[in-house]
Amino acid sequence: MARIQIITIIINLLFVFYISRLIIKNRLREEYAIIWSVCTLIIIVFSVWRDGLAIMSKLFGVYEPPNLVFTAFIFVILVYLLHLSVVNSKLQRNVNSLSQEIALMKEKLKDNNEEQA
Amino acid sequence: MAQKVLVIIPCYNEDASLPTVLAGLQALRLDDDLKPLVINDCSKDNTREVAESFNVTVLNLPINLGIGGAVQTGFKYALRYGFDLAIQLDGDGQHPPDEIEKLLIARSQTQANIIIGSRFIDRKGFQSSFLRRIGISYFYWLNRIFAGVPVYDSTSGFRLLDKKAIECAVRSYPDDYPEPESLIIFAKAGLKIKEVPVVMSHRLNGRSSIRRGSSLYYMIKVTIAMFFTFIRKS
Numbered sequence: 160m161a162r163i164q165i166i167t168i169i170i171n172l173l174f175v176f177y178i179s180r181l182i183i184k185n186r187l188r189e190e191y192a193i194i195w196s197v198c199t200l201i202i203i204v205f206s207v208w209r210d211g212l213a214i215m216s217k218l219f220g221v222y223e224p225p226n227l228v229f230t231a232f233i234f235v236i237l238v239y240l241l242h243l244s245v246v247n248s249k250l251q252r253n254v255n256s257l258s259q260e261i262a263l264m265k266e267k268l269k270d271n272n273e274e275q276a
Numbered sequence: 277m278a279q280k281v282l283v284i285i286p287c288y289n290e291d292a293s294l295p296t297v298l299a300g301l302q303a304l305r306l307d308d309d310l311k312p313l314v315i316n317d318c319s320k321d322n323t324r325e326v327a328e329s330f331n332v333t334v335l336n337l338p339i340n341l342g343i344g345g346a347v348q349t350g351f352k353y354a355l356r357y358g359f360d361l362a363i364q365l366d367g368d369g370q371h372p373p374d375e376i377e378k379l380l381i382a383r384s385q386t387q388a389n390i391i392i393g394s395r396f397i398d399r400k401g402f403q404s405s406f407l408r409r410i411g412i413s414y415f416y417w418l419n420r421i422f423a424g425v426p427v428y429d430s431t432s433g434f435r436l437l438d439k440k441a442i443e444c445a446v447r448s449y450p451d452d453y454p455e456p457e458s459l460i461i462f463a464k465a466g467l468k469i470k471e472v473p474v475v476m477s478h479r480l481n482g483r484s485s486i487r488r489g490s491s492l493y494y495m496i497k498v499t500i501a502m503f504f505t506f507i508r509k510s
Contacts, residue, residue: 182500183504183508189501256339260338
């Protein structure tokens with residue numbers, strides 16, 4: 160096994176360990192962990208299976224195997240970023256409606272108190 | 277001695293089935309003191325108006341929290357107002373209100389902290405589809421491994437919780453697909469879980485929160501969640 164394979168595998172395992180710790184400490188929700196685990200799994204597969212990258216590049220018609228790595232990963236990262244933006248927008252919307260709801264409630268409470276006084 | 281029982285009815289777009297459920301609940305005559313609590317999880321239909329037309333307490337969530345968050349709101353209510361027991365009864369009509377008595381009887385006989393109404397002990401009534409049953413037997417094994425208790429119908433949302441279990445659910449309750457995962461939380465807290473046979477019907481209206489396309493995702497997500505709940509320090 161080549162040195163680089165061992166290095167990637169070790170780094171990957173550390174990464175998996177870190178993800179697990181984050182979930183255990185309740186700092187990462189499981190659905191996000193799924194995506195991260197799948198990514199590391201793919202990297203582990205390719206670090207063990209050395210010819211894999213060349214075979215995959217041939218399959219996709221890419222001349223230089225490293226180009227496939229960059230293209231694929233940039234694409235995945237873009238899609239994931241988009242997903243996070245969607246989640247973030249939803250959170251923003253939720254915070255807005257919660258704040259509005261609280262403001263309306265506060266106003267109503269004040270009204271009630273004044274009526275009683 | 278009559279116990280104070282809160283019947284938590286989580287609803288998301290259930291205006292068609294909710295009247296049957298609430299009418300059935302109000303027709304019940306039991307020794308215990310039942311109080312229905314509708315949690316309207318930001319429905320887009322007339323659930324709010326329908327629920328408010330009955331003489332019940334309705335909590336309208338300003339944003340959609342999902343089933344787990346909605347039910348947990350009910351548990352918080354139960355804890356705050358000192359209820360002895362809480363029963364979850366889905367608003368889609370799958371859980372017939374007449375079956376509540378079976379849960380209460382099982383509770384007084386076994387004194388278990390959690391009583392689950394199960395479709396699969398007597399195999400009567402609606403049994404759910406074939407694929408769904410495979411998933412359920414998978415969860416049966418997961419639960420045996422992680423929670424150490426044999427629960428045949430771990431996805432059943434028809435359950436009774438006592439004070440201790442309510443306190444536990446208020447502290448932490450998963451927010452989507454909460455049923456199998458919450459059993460591990462309860463088991464880790466040292467609570468006793470029992471199952472009783474009940475008869476369920478087809479949901480009158482609406483669809484399961486688990487659709488076929490997403491059921492694989494559901495299995496993976498719940499498996500990971502159950503695993504991490506298992507190893508997490510409580």
